[in-house]
Amino acid sequence: MPQPAYAPGPRERTVRDPQGNVIEVPPHWSLLPPGDAGLTRRVKAAGEYLAVQEKKGRRMFSRGIWAPGATIRKIQAELDAERSTDAYAKKQKAAAARRDKQQAEYVEDFFGAVVAYLNFHPDYAELADQFATAVTSHATPVGSGTVARTQRIPIEQRAESAVIAWMRHQTTAYDTMKIPRVKGKRREVRRMLAQRSKELLHQYRTGREIARNCPLHAALTAKAAS
Secondary structure: OOOOEEEEOOOOOEEEOOOOOEEEOOOOEEEEOOOOHHHHHHHHHHOOOEEEEEEEOOEEEEEEEEEEHHHHHHHHHHHHHHHOOHHHHHHHHHHHHHHHHHHHHHHHHHHHHHHHHHOOOHHHHHHHHHHHHHHHHHHOOOOOOOHHHOOOOOHHHHHHHHHHHHHHHHOOOHHHOOOOOOOOHHHHHHHHHHHHHHHHHHHHHHOOOOOOOOHHHHHHHHHHHO
16 A cells, blocks of 8 residues: 655655654655655665655656665665666666657657648648657657647547647747736646637638738747757
């Protein structure tokens, strides 16, 4: 059963439990910083630990785990020895090749999903490919944290959300808007801008003549020139 996450405490070597109580970290414990997933997993599996997470905006970030210092040092030494072998190097190389292959396949699938969502008129097929390339390049890198990296929704929905998000930042004044700090206001603005973006996409889907000052065309032209 996974242990609850703790928040950073008000003083050094303290944490807050889910109920807000301040807890002193045992004196013989050390903080293992985030970054080495293999080491962290093994330390967690070895026994007692306190996982520390901090919320920034809507996202949660790991601040590492507290665990007995002797346990961390022992497992670190064992892992260093294991990672120094030829067998481990070959295993890592094979795993990296698999990840690269999976990533390349996903990028291709996502690009196709974006093109399908755009569904531009044949007159704008070249622009659709340029647009899909821009969205895919931004949304699919591993660790980007974009909607394209989530597995919670179908790829078709990911493609739609990524297109609308790209347009919000590249074809509207959203990033420079002064939005009142009123609950629900930012969501309301995003819905309004999404509707405008969909109306613009509809023009490209129906093959209408597009004005020269089209914000989408201007954004893609700027991207190509950068």
